[in-house]
Amino acid sequence: MSADAERDQEMTTATTSDTLAAVGEVLGPTIAKGVIIRRPGVLRVADRLDADQRAVARMQALRDTYGPGPVRLNVPGRTLALVLDPDDVKRVLAGAPEPFAPASTEKRSALAHFQPQGVLASHGAAREDRRAFNEQVLESDLPVHHLAEPLMAKAGEEAGRLAEQMGRDRRLTWPAYVDAWWRMVRRVVLGDGARDDHAVTDLLADLRAAANFAFLRPTPTQTRRRFFRQLQGHLDRAEPDSLAGVVADVPTTELTRPEQQVPQWLFAYDAAAWASYRALALLASHPEEAERARDDLAGSTGPLAGDSELLRASMLESLRLWPTTPVVLRDTTAPTRWASGVLPAGASLVIFAPLFHRDRAALAAADGFDPGMWTGRTGGEPLGRITDDDWPLIPFSAGPAVCPGRNLVLLTASAMLATLLTEHDIRLERPGRLGPDQALPGTLNPFELRFAAHPRARPDAVA
Numbered sequence: 001m002s003a004d005a006e007r008d009q010e011m012t013t014a015t016t017s018d019t020l021a022a023v024g025e026v027l028g029p030t031i032a033k034g035v036i037i038r039r040p041g042v043l044r045v046a047d048r049l050d051a052d053q054r055a056v057a058r059m060q061a062l063r064d065t066y067g068p069g070p071v072r073l074n075v076p077g078r079t080l081a082l083v084l085d086p087d088d089v090k091r092v093l094a095g096a097p098e099p100f101a102p103a104s105t106e107k108r109s110a111l112a113h114f115q116p117q118g119v120l121a122s123h124g125a126a127r128e129d130r131r132a133f134n135e136q137v138l139e140s141d142l143p144v145h146h147l148a149e150p151l152m153a154k155a156g157e158e159a160g161r162l163a164e165q166m167g168r169d170r171r172l173t174w175p176a177y178v179d180a181w182w183r184m185v186r187r188v189v190l191g192d193g194a195r196d197d198h199a200v201t202d203l204l205a206d207l208r209a210a211a212n213f214a215f216l217r218p219t220p221t222q223t224r225r226r227f228f229r230q231l232q233g234h235l236d237r238a239e240p241d242s243l244a245g246v247v248a249d250v251p252t253t254e255l256t257r258p259e260q261q262v263p264q265w266l267f268a269y270d271a272a273a274w275a276s277y278r279a280l281a282l283l284a285s286h287p288e289e290a291e292r293a294r295d296d297l298a299g300s301t302g303p304l305a306g307d308s309e310l311l312r313a314s315m316l317e318s319l320r321l322w323p324t325t326p327v328v329l330r331d332t333t334a335p336t337r338w339a340s341g342v343l344p345a346g347a348s349l350v351i352f353a354p355l356f357h358r359d360r361a362a363l364a365a366a367d368g369f370d371p372g373m374w375t376g377r378t379g380g381e382p383l384g385r386i387t388d389d390d391w392p393l394i395p396f397s398a399g400p401a402v403c404p405g406r407n408l409v410l411l412t413a414s415a416m417l418a419t420l421l422t423e424h425d426i427r428l429e430r431p432g433r434l435g436p437d438q439a440l441p442g443t444l445n446p447f448e449l450r451f452a453a454h455p456r457a458r459p460d461a462v463a
């Protein structure tokens with residue numbers, strides 16, 4: 001049979017037992033951990049079982065069996081295919097929104113609970129309009145947002161208060177970190193007037209908990225009404241030096257629905273809390289990199305001094321090792337041809353990021369902490385300086401639907417980490433299994449990380 005004729009055939013389908021293994025070890029645990037908001041109890045179990053390492057091994061076994069794929073899973077009621085080849089990842093992500101739509105059925109059903117008109121749940125003209133709005137407010141193309149100075153100052157202040165508390169407690173645990181983080185996020189997104197409005201983020205957390213169950217759970221409409229009332233109050237204030245202030249200045253159409261875009265920013269900043277806390281764990285357990293970061297920070301001055309390339313790269317490493325969006329979904333809007341056959345319109349393509357992020361055959365330091373990989377310092381062989389084009393390292397997705405908040409979140413996280421590192425010597429107390437001489441685990445539960453903190457002799461905060 002010619003290659004073309006082969007491609008006209010229906011896509012190769014995995015056997016029932018391989019399908020059950022993929023659902024049981026890859027898709028099931030991802031859903032169980034909570035796609036929209038994490039379930040700490042499940043995460044604790046996943047951490048003990050190192051569930052993500054098992055998932056990567058399962059995906060590699062599928063690739064060994066079925067070749068570069070994609071391979072269809074034998075599930076009833078939904079055409080679903082796993083993407084197994086790096087070039088196919090690029091093709092899928094570059095092909096948004098047609099023929100590979102980011103607004104997949106599953107995402108729309110989950111996001112309907114709190115942002116049915118958010119860009120991630122939108123298609124066609126509405127997506128175009130909302131994407132442009134997001135890019136304009138978040139200044140996606142700029143490494144440094146025009147509000148970088150005041151936004152970093154907010155991050156530095158909240159981190160400074162946290163550092164004071166660490167000085168008293170001589171330790172750092174998740175509840176203290178996440179408390180400071182959300183104060184920072186509310187100030188950055190909604191303005192200083194929202195700093196102590198825990199209710200607005202708690203209401204969103206309740207909606208996200210319902211969203212974890214997608215269509216299986218009705219939207220708590222009263223909670224949604226209260227959340228949007230509270231959110232609108234902050235947007236109406238349009239505080240200068242906050243994203244809410246920028247929102248008020250960016251032109252909109254009747255399609256834009258700005259208040260439906262903002263929940264995604266708050267929601268996505270949650271992922272950044274886990275990622276930055278894990279980045280701190282990486283730095284605390286790799287003292288050489290932490291010292292390098294401190295040296296960099298000591299060598300820079302001015303209001304943007306806390307924006308460190310090395311700290312941004314540490315965030316990227318945290319996200320490579322433990323991606324907060326492990327599964328990127330796209331729905332096909334037309335039939336598409338692949339080496340493994342044809343996939344009809346309306347199918348779901350599943351990209352499991354850890355398969356590519358932890359590929360030892362392609363990445364020399366797949367299971368290590370190597371921030372230099374993102375800065376060009378230690379890229380070397382075989383990949384040299386890694387960019388989104390070289391390899392599907394896709395912590396922020398890629399292509400036309402790439403995360404528009406990427407630069408902003410790296411900037412604010414860097415400011416937060418800079419202050420903590422400058423003010424304290426930080427050692428990872430729990431877990432004890434992270435370090436330069438060990439392969440890093442596939443799963444790392446952020447909620448259980450605990451640090452010992454010792455104030456440094458030169459306590460001049462950065463940022």
Ligand code: HEM
Pocket residue numbers: 102119120121131134138264265266268269271272275319324325328329394395396397400401402403404405406408409
């Ligand atoms: C560590 C933090 C973050 C990570 C890892 C991350 C990652 C991602 C990923 C992987 C996607 C694509 C999802 C998909 O295709 O299904 C995405 C989309 C998006 N992110 Fe982020 N994100 C982060 C933080 C942020 C922040 C802080 C903002 C805003 C302030 C933001 C705004 C958005 C928006 C608006 C989209 C939808 C884009 C579209 O559909 O065109 N993200 N993000």
